[in-house]
Each structure stands twice: as structure tokens, then as C-alpha cells.
Amino acid sequence: MNQPAKLASIKKPLPDALLQALKVLLEDRCTTSLAVREHHGRDESSYDPMPPDVVVYAQTTDEVAAIARLCHYYQIPMIPYGAGSSLEGHVLALRGGVTIDLSQMNRMVAVHAGDLTTTVQAGVTRKQLNAEIKDTGLFFPIDPGADASIGGMAATRASGTNAVRYGTMRENVLALTVVTADGRIIQTGSRAKKSSAGYDLTRLFVGSEGTLGIITEVTVRLYPLPEAISAAVCSFTSAADAVNTVIQTIQMGVPIARVEFLDENGVRAINAYDKLSLPEKPLLLFEFHGSQHSVQEQAELVQEIAANHGAGGFEWATHPEDRSRLWAARHNAYFALLQLRPGARAISTDCCVPISRLAECILDTQTDCERHDIIYSIIGHVGDGNFHVLMMIDPHDPADVAKAEGINSRMVTRALAMDGTCTGEHGVGMHKMAFLIEEHGQDAIDMMRVLKQAFDPYNIMNPGKIIQWDADMSCPAETQR
Incomplete structure (x- = not known):
């Protein structure tokens, strides 16, 4: 499968100053190794690898925010990466840039068994989550098959085999911590069972595939073991x-x-x-x-x-x-x-x-x-x-x-x-972009684009996914794969 031909003309070189700043910030958790970059430039889709220029391993929300501020300053793309188990080209670095690997953000932040909720860092996987709470008599039911990260599952609005009874990530995410394109840290939602306080930003980020912000913590519902x-x-x-x-x-x-x-x-x-x-x-x-x-x-x-x-x-x-x-x-x-x-x-x-x-x-x-x-x-x-x-x-x-x-x-x-x-x-991801207009209509896609531009005016958050940004970013689904 070939990389879309027009991408080379819009890919910006990674500034040396940005690379040096990332190395100072993260030391040995910043790498330009070709093997590591190629690993992070592929998922379970059939696309050829599209590696980033550099891979960084974040361990805290503050580190993600610092990385985002640097990328925003230099207008360089950022691609959040969880377990790499997505199927539609979600994590491919179409325009190069910085892949932010969240797998080391794998800490259980809090378990509130009495409220049937838990808050985890984005890199916690679903199997790890259930292993951590097995002594509480509770479990997390969303099971997409792969041992995906909870952050990635929220970002793709995952579901799986249990959805017929327990719903999808849309129904089971209560709150998020999100780093914005310019490096701000925002909280969406709370552990309350319901809320009518303002726009529902949690639901907006769930399913946004890293194109609006980077999810770093997730609060989810738990259920009693049957x-x-x-x-x-x-x-x-x-x-x-x-x-x-x-x-x-x-x-x-x-x-x-x-x-x-x-x-x-x-x-x-x-x-x-x-x-x-x-x-x-x-x-x-x-x-x-x-x-x-x-x-x-x-x-x-x-x-x-x-x-x-x-x-x-x-x-x-x-x-x-x-x-x-x-x-x-x-x-x-x-x-x-x-x-x-x-x-x-x-x-x-x-x-x-x-x-x-x-x-x-x-x-x-x-x-x-x-x-x-x-x-x-x-x-x-x-x-x-x-x-x-x-x-x-x-x-x-x-x-x-x-x-x-x-x-x-x-x-x-x-x-x-x-x-x-x-x-x-x-x-x-990349693969289904061409179908969105047919499903939603051009006016709805234009509204999605307005949201994208408001949250990410430089188009640096996982660019080339979900919606076409401008005329020179051809939709990959319409090109030779």
C-alpha cells in the first residue's frame, strides 16, 4: 500500500530546536530510532507504515501539556498513541511530526468502588484495569477484543462483545482530562451520575480520535460481577x-x-x-x-x-x-x-x-x-x-x-x-473519511470542520483523520492505498 502522493508537499521538517527541547524535557524517553518510529507509524490496518519524525514517551499529564505547547509553538503535528490496535489508520503519521506514546501513563488514579467508578491514566489497558479491580467485586465490561488502552478506547468510542448489554464507551465514560492543541489542561465531566451543566465536552472528545485533544485520564463506570x-x-x-x-x-x-x-x-x-x-x-x-x-x-x-x-x-x-x-x-x-x-x-x-x-x-x-x-x-x-x-x-x-x-x-x-x-x-481514521459526507451530509461535515478549526487552528492534532482539512490534503481513502 502506498502513502498518498500529495503528503510530501505539505509535510514540514521537524525543527532542530523542537527536537532538542523534547530531549531536554524527556531525556531518554525521546527517540528518533527508525525501528521505533516505524513501529509507531503503523496499526492493524493494511496501510504501509507512515512513521513520525520522533517518538516521545510521556508519563504525566503535565508532560503531555509541555509537549503540546512545544508542538503548537512550532506548528508540528502530534499523534497520540496507545496500544496501536486500531484498524482504520488512526495512528499513522501522515504529515510526520511527534508521536506521543501514552503507554507509560499506566497508573490507576483512583478507585471509588462505592460509586462504581474508577479514574485511570490513558495508558491503562482494559485487561490491566480488570486485574487491578478484581478484589472489589466489580469489572469494566467494554471488550473490543484487543487489549486496547482505555484512552484509545475512549478516543475511538470503542465497544465490542458486551455492548448489547453494557453499551459502548460513549455510555461508560463519565469524565476526562484532556490536553488541548495549545497545551492547556481541561477537565470534562465529573463522577456524578448525571449533569446538565453546559456543553457536553466529554461526549465531544469521546470518539474524536485525537483530532481535538489528547486524552490523558479517563473516569469510567464499573459494574458488579454477575x-x-x-x-x-x-x-x-x-x-x-x-x-x-x-x-x-x-x-x-x-x-x-x-x-x-x-x-x-x-x-x-x-x-x-x-x-x-x-x-x-x-x-x-x-x-x-x-x-x-x-x-x-x-x-x-x-x-x-x-x-x-x-x-x-x-x-x-x-x-x-x-x-x-x-x-x-x-x-x-x-x-x-x-x-x-x-x-x-x-x-x-x-x-x-x-x-x-x-x-x-x-x-x-x-x-x-x-x-x-x-x-x-x-x-x-x-x-x-x-x-x-x-x-x-x-x-x-x-x-x-x-x-x-x-x-x-x-x-x-x-x-x-x-x-x-x-x-x-x-x-x-483515514479509511472511512470518504463515507462521512454520504452519511452525514455536507452541512454536518462543515460543522465538524468548524469545531476542528476552533479546537485546533493549526491542524496539528492527528491531521488527516476524520475530516478533510483543506484542498491540498486529499482524502487517503480516495487515493491508492
Whole structure:
């Protein structure tokens, strides 16, 4: 995949004075090593690396603010970096500049178990967070699969497998500490359960992908660990039967915690990768949370619905180790699919539609993939209408890339026609920019641009993501990837 051709003409060289100031500020936590820069110039997308000029490791909000003031003075781009697990080119340094790695900001600031909240530095990962609070009887449910940082999850408005019951980061972030483009430190929100005090800046920064400010601390909701957890898998003769089972389950108000769909290609891949023996048919993976009685009641009702749609029987996983193995296999699906075409790269894309249109959207997308003879899998958090298409491509074959991008474009157009969205949880980054006008309309995009210019008049906060800034910044989704 090639870097967009016009970027070289607008990339500013890094001033020696800025580099020296960063070295004085951070000492050995400032590096221009090519290996480190290339590592920070890629994510899990299929783009070629676009490295920054320098990588810095911040440990406090004050350090981030000092870095931002320097970059603002010299008008040099800043790219916040968490775990590098994003999928749409979010952390690529299109215009060079300074990547601010927040992974060393990994301290638990405060745990308020009585209020079911905790405040963490942005570099704390979701697994670390749950390990730190395991003795409180609480947990943080947002699970995008990767061990992403909480700051990155807030910045991309992440969700994942538990969203059908617990919501997304939008519903679970209460307050933020944010460093602005000119180095000010602001607090948004509080630990109060609700507020009507002024503009909701917290929701504005959640999902802003580092284009409006750098999130350094996050206050999130916690939830009591359920008394009982049970998981089950069931297979179907068709994807339509599997998805219609989910639709009916949601429409009947069954409070399932998780429900994941894997098509037969996905099941075949995880069987080989994780040494499982699941039937290689469309599959649903359920999880139920609650009291012993409510879990049993939910499971029996869902089992009846599934049977009415031709399910091939439930297989239960009540022991924690069995559940963990199933969910680990689901989260490994991306890596399992890569084994189906050694040497390939994956284009992973998503959309989200109203639950009543989900089966139609998935089946039409599946037909499109089959028609174009591409190695693919459709996997979804189908309980909230969100699904992913993973396509294995040769990144050096323009025809292969064009085929996959065509499938992606038609999938998004299909979702928007169903009153859905171009991305349910991946975010926009570089890859989805071209679809925003189609989804929101030019007037809404112009309003987003006004906000961007007000928060970041020099366009130094993760430039080239979400919205096009000006005429000479061509949208990467419209250029050769």
C-alpha cells in the first residue's frame, strides 16, 4: 500500500530546536530510532507504515501539556498513541511530526468502588484495569477484543462483545482530562451520575480520535460481577437462520450479555488456529449474566428461539476455563483468518444497521464477497446490529486491493440505505473519511470542520483523520492505498 502522493508537499521538517527541547524535557524517553518510529507509524490496518519524525514517551499529564505547547509553538503535528490496535489508520503519521506514546501513563488514579467508578491514566489497558479491580467485586465490561488502552478506547468510542448489554464507551465514560492543541489542561465531566451543566465536552472528545485533544485520564463506570455466567454455542444451516435468531431474541427483550456471529469461514479458521472442533457452519456464541435463576431463564428462552430457527443444539460452557477458551478463540479470529492465505494482509471493516435490517445486510454482503471470489469472513457483535468483514488480500496487487475496497464501499452504501452507519466501532481514521459526507451530509461535515478549526487552528492534532482539512490534503481513502 502506498502513502498518498500529495503528503510530501505539505509535510514540514521537524525543527532542530523542537527536537532538542523534547530531549531536554524527556531525556531518554525521546527517540528518533527508525525501528521505533516505524513501529509507531503503523496499526492493524493494511496501510504501509507512515512513521513520525520522533517518538516521545510521556508519563504525566503535565508532560503531555509541555509537549503540546512545544508542538503548537512550532506548528508540528502530534499523534497520540496507545496500544496501536486500531484498524482504520488512526495512528499513522501522515504529515510526520511527534508521536506521543501514552503507554507509560499506566497508573490507576483512583478507585471509588462505592460509586462504581474508577479514574485511570490513558495508558491503562482494559485487561490491566480488570486485574487491578478484581478484589472489589466489580469489572469494566467494554471488550473490543484487543487489549486496547482505555484512552484509545475512549478516543475511538470503542465497544465490542458486551455492548448489547453494557453499551459502548460513549455510555461508560463519565469524565476526562484532556490536553488541548495549545497545551492547556481541561477537565470534562465529573463522577456524578448525571449533569446538565453546559456543553457536553466529554461526549465531544469521546470518539474524536485525537483530532481535538489528547486524552490523558479517563473516569469510567464499573459494574458488579454477575452472580452467574453461562455461555453456549449453537450452529445453524444458514447465516439467515442464525441472524434471525438474534433479531428475535433482541426484539423479545431477552437481556443477553453477549452474542457473536461467525460465518462458516470464521469457524473453519478458528478450529484450525485454536484446535477446536466446532461444526463448520454459521455459529452463534452466547453469554448470559445474572442470578442463577435469571441466567437459566434467559438461556432456556434463547434455546427455544434458536430451535425454532433450526439450530443444531446448544453446547454449554459453564466452567470459566471453557468460556475463556471460546471467547479467546473468537478474539483470535483475525489472526486465524490470516492463516487462510499466508503472506496476505487483512482489510477489516465494519458497519452497523438497525437490528431489523441486519440479516438482509449480512446476506447481501456475503453474496457480494462470494461473487468476487475473495477469501473473507463475516463476524459480528450482532446483538447491536454491528458486523465486521475481514478480507484477505495481497497488498501489492492493485486489483486485489480494488476488489476488497469495492466490497467495502458497497457494504457501507447498503448500510446507509438501511439507516445505518459506516462504522459501528472501528472509527473513521483515514479509511472511512470518504463515507462521512454520504452519511452525514455536507452541512454536518462543515460543522465538524468548524469545531476542528476552533479546537485546533493549526491542524496539528492527528491531521488527516476524520475530516478533510483543506484542498491540498486529499482524502487517503480516495487515493491508492
